[in-house]
Amino acid sequence: MTLSYAPGDSLAHRLDPRSKLLAQAGFAAAAYAYTTPGGLAALTLLAVGFLRLAGGDLRDVWTYRFALPVLALAPLVAGATLGAPWFRPDRAATTGLASYRVLLILIVAAGYVRSTPVRDSRAALQRTVPGRAGQFLGVGVALVFRFLPLLKRDLLTAREAIRARGGDALPVRDRVRLVAVAGINRAFGRADRLGTALNARCFAWNPTLPRLALGRTDAVALGVGVGLFAAALVAVP
Numbered sequence: 001m002t003l004s005y006a007p008g009d010s011l012a013h014r015l016d017p018r019s020k021l022l023a024q025a026g027f028a029a030a031a032y033a034y035t036t037p038g039g040l041a042a043l044t045l046l047a048v049g050f051l052r053l054a055g056g057d058l059r060d061v062w063t064y065r066f067a068l069p070v071l072a073l074a075p076l077v078a079g080a081t082l083g084a085p086w087f088r089p090d091r092a093a094t095t096g097l098a099s100y101r102v103l104l105i106l107i108v109a110a111g112y113v114r115s116t117p118v119r120d121s122r123a124a125l126q127r128t129v130p131g132r133a134g135q136f137l138g139v140g141v142a143l144v145f146r147f148l149p150l151l152k153r154d155l156l157t158a159r160e161a162i163r164a165r166g167g168d169a170l171p172v173r174d175r176v177r178l179v180a181v182a183g184i185n186r187a188f189g190r191a192d193r194l195g196t197a198l199n200a201r202c203f204a205w206n207p208t209l210p211r212l213a214l215g216r217t218d219a220v221a222l223g224v225g226v227g228l229f230a231a232a233l234v235a236v237p
Contacts, residue, residue: 005113005114005116005117005118006055006114008054008055008114008115009055010053010054010055010115011054012050012055012112012115012116013115014215015115015215015218015221016212016213016214016221017120017124017212018124018127018128018212019214019218019221019222019225020115020116020221021112021128022221022225022226023050023221023222023224023225023228024108024109024225025225025229026224026225026226026227026228026229026232027046027047027050027225027228028108029229030043030228030231031043031101032232033231033232034231034235035097035098036097037097040097040100040101040104043104047104047105047107047108048107050107050111051107051108051110051114053111054110054112055114055115056110056114058107060110060111060114061103061106061107064110067106068103071099071100071102071103072099074096074099075092075095075096075099077095078094078095079091079095119210120210120212122209123209123212124212126209127209127212151186151187154182154183154186154187154190155182155183158179158182158186159175159179161182162178162179
């Protein structure tokens with residue numbers, strides 16, 4: 001699985017990207033407002049529902065597997081202390097809920113990426129945020145969505161090359177250093193080629209973007225987004 005658009009005919013695929021962005025932002029606000037286990041349990045059902053409406057399943061979350069160890073280790077690091085009692089369960093529990101909250105947001109984001117073409121995301125941002133700021137955000141999002149899968153592939157290729165040359169016998173620190181250096185070199189190389197390609201294609205800040213139109217189904221998504229924002233505001237003391 002990769003962090004990229006997957007063509008399909010699911011309900012989320014038929015929604016306007018602006019309504020999906022609002023629903024996604026509302027979910028993130030609610031996730032940070034409701035931090036109790038009960039609140040996060042309800043948000044879990046909602047996050048899985050978002051992903052299913054995009055035609056995905058929990059296997060899509062495996063796309064974020066590089067972030068999962070960090071989220072799992074964060075509670076242990078937060079709970080550890082240098083002296084007695086050596087471990088604070090209350091601090092570990094608080095950080096654990098925060099890590100789980102981030103995981104839920106990633107699940108919703110996976111559904112959005114899976115169901116939204118990059119050009120539609122750019123069009124939604126440029127037509128929502130006025131002026132050069134919207135154009136800058138649109139270009140940034142388009143480049144991020146297009147280059148993250150490539151950079152991830154470069155890192156995996158570097159790791160497989162090191163393994164094929166007997167790199168498994170090296171210490172973990174050396175292997176990480178070799179993969180990181182190779183990934184950075186390829187990232188800079190891709191950035192140079194990107195600049196050349198943009199110049200060659202007469203890059204425009206305001207290209208012809210796809211037309212967007214809100215439909216009846218989008219009213220439900222907009223209502224969900226607004227409802228989540230309202231719920232988050234109610235929870236704020």
